Amino acid sequence: MANGSRQAAWEFFGTELKRRREDAGITQVDLGSRVFVSGGYIGQFEQAIRKPQLDVAQRIDEALQTDGIFERLCRKLIDDPRYADYFAGVVELERLATKICEFAPTVVPGLLQTADYARAVTIAANPFKPDSYVDDIVAARLERSLILADATRPEYWVTLHENVLRIPVGGPQAMAAQLEHVARLMRERAAVVTVLSFGAGAHAAMNGSLKLMEFEDAPQVAYTETSFSGTLVDDPAVVKRAQRAYDLLRVAALSPEASLALIDSAAEDFRRCASTT
Template structure:
């Protein structure tokens, strides 16, 4: 899942969710009732004090092993196992991404700038499979199938939420790289052009040669909630940050707005994609 950069710089833990907070409160109650501090409990269950603190704060997903050991030491009579049942993981999505994926499903506006690879919401099945097959350490076939299914499921948002706005700014080189080969790239461009015809989707291409560029800090994702609050998301190699600090989000909004003026227009973006498609 994700982390609020305003509160937890450098951490990979998720921002607390209601279900994780509830489990954490139950766990803390059993720990205190059994007469343990976080420090004294740590060696008994062979987990660190920091790990226990993260569980109680709702910032970590408790593993079955953690719950099993805690049940025995805290004499919880199965209550911890029952409390953990609602904490189901969403298969196929990275842990740090799940909170953002949940927000995606409710967003009134979802804005994405990407400079590394085609965003998941725009990928074809062939392109996504090529990306998953290149992962290191390698994924097995079952893992690829699970992640592929989750990615394709997310894309239903574009059609099922016609009143939500989806904006994308994509670097030209993402298509020039030809990930997976010419055939996959040709299919990808056709797919992106088709999605771009939806009334609630705007796709702009940032040209390869560009004197000024407001996106040099990296990818940007912004989402507007039904309550008209804005949040951001930033993803790294093995972690993600859920950005809730209004100052940080405002900065990302300014960068994205500037990039919209720097990228090609919607019409010129279509023309460029069609030209690249013809050159394959």
């Protein structure tokens, strides 16, 4: 489903939700209280500004007695072939989050990637896929990053392992542009980025990516990922442990100012390397 068609389908979801809600004589606030979100969120669902999670769609069906129509619509719309099955739900949660904290041990996080960097990562992981597949994956990744340009963007905190700054993904020129992009977002205060340097000792030996997401009307969740799978965790005890692990990494990282200087320096090194090749 093309991006425009997908948005049009979400708009249909919202229009149908409003119609069914009004036919039932229920206010946005009342429906929100029944499905455990705010009335404002119901309004944003109806305007297709935000997309509900699957469990919220299921509760809306129960509250409005709509025989599963919103669950079916939601399942269809979040079934995006551009994302792995285990990651599609994370994409929707990113759009709902008020705060995202992320640790990246080897590659620049998707929300910060440039097109050339995303293309290099995608081809490396899918060497036999056609250009059309790669183009779709890259487009999806850039689409995700638009949340950082939105007026209601989440707070975005990122800790990058120094590995991320040193591995020349896509070659020196692409890597220089990628690091300059991260530095630009830092200067524009779209993200707070710190670097876990090699000098951090045992902390620098940590592996596995980690993403923590907070929401206005829902509990915090954690997402962990390896090269081949990912796990979304909402168990409060496990999420608390993940938050502590992230906090320890962030404390061990360089300050934002020192991190920016290191990122600028690495970008300049790659830029010089590109000019000599």
